[in-house]
Amino acid sequence: MNWMLKLQERVSGLAPWDAKMITDEWFRAHFDYAADVVHHWIGGVLDVRKATFLNFGCGDGITDLSLVLRYGATAIHGVDIRREYAKLPRIAREQLGMSRIPSALTFETIKPSSSLAGRRPLVDGIMSWSTFEHVQRDQLAPILADLHACLKPGGYFFIQIEPLFYSPYGSHLRRYDEMPWHHLLATEDELWKIIHEHAGPIDASEVDFGFADFGPDGYKRFVFKEYQALNRLTADELVGFALGAGFRVERQERRNVEMDVPTTLLERYPREWLVNNEIFLLLRKD
Template identity: 30%
Template sequence: MLEKLPNAAETPSLEASLEKATDQAFKARATFEYQQVRKWVGSRVNLDEARILDFGCGQGVPAASFALRHPKARVLGVDIEPVPEQQLSNLLNKQIGCGIPSNVSYRTLSLTALSDEKFDLIYAWSVFEHVKEDKMIKIFSTLKSHLAERGILFVCCNPLYFSPHGSHLYKYFKSPWHHLLLTLDELREGVVSGDLLASETREWQQFLQLNRLTAQDIMGRASGAGLKRLRHHLTKTDLSPPPRLARLYDNEVLTTKELVAIFE
């Protein structure tokens, strides 16, 4: 079992180390995501002593960053795929000089396995674009059941499917709305090479499994699960949809690239 190192104290040196991190993807997940969540929930949740659930924690970086900044908090990251903890520990050591903090843990499980655990903050960053439409209300309902009294659910969906880069296939296509303009065969040819690389196959499957929900659809599913929306913000693109798409889709849907919302 991977040995966890003691927590790094919440000091200017930690923030300085994060600021100096050279891996930009790590920096975005460890700093930008944390700052955005804190900006939205900081006045409602005492993060210093909170029970925090990272729903869809991916490689585990954001959960670790919460735990590092708030040593008295208890942080749990869950995902359908196992978190590569040795790889995460190596990344943390390389980027900021510490290992996985002792107040964070990771599980590979369904939400039903959380039993009766309650959390003061649950956050889901770029998760609900991937949730199947017929399961979304059930998942929102389950998350609601794990919120403590006065607990907050933070949701960020970016990019939304109908937005310029809603395919999540950023590195393969540079033109906006490519997934709405090209045929499925043309898209696949642009992603999957003759070598059938595992990463390409995985990213193609991820695209195929994206839901087609709008920001309003997602907020509606949350309301359908009994969650009360406290605040939300829609971020727009500066790009103008091509005329062909403008004739087929609502402009609001095409130009809304991100939804951020909090619920109780």
């Protein structure tokens, strides 16, 4: 039905929207911050208005919506193994007063190991935000090779990961546990006990739109399982996998925390792993 939407947009333009309506902090963090960062990196090398994009691990699609509305992107195809993007029309209505999602956005549910290459026209750019730390380790190489094959020669791929596993809050459990590096110091049982017993509000910018589906206890179980499934990728490993898939590194930035690292951890892990909490990686296919 995308052609009908396109026709409607040609006649009456994009549905009106109003960022002053935003009340949800998760929405704001993606609509403003994530979209700004993606645009900063990819907008410097591609004309966002003309380029075609694939978003790998698009989640609820809020960042993609912002790239269309705030930066004029005209073609973003979001893929994910979950269907959170199906909530986007409702979310956009509630947070922006927008009655229909732009036709520039399309979404697809994929199987974790299914290949995307050859099924759609090659794209100019790929982006992936906070996703590669969740991909099963044995799928990293085939997925990156597949994404390389989805990209036009001369195309770019922007990857962001935060928090990286060995960093203070690399467990992704900070919403329940503020103790830095606790996941590297405590047993799984000890960690689960803290989460299980957590009461009270959690940081609104870390509560995604899936929370309502799970309820407070179900959400605790969900995020703990996500923690257990993290692939523990380091920045160097990510770069290694990308090079192995045939990409060239165009530019990268690694962000470190300035915190005192417990001595016991320095005896077990390299310091750079423990302090490096974020990587921005811009790759190119030659």
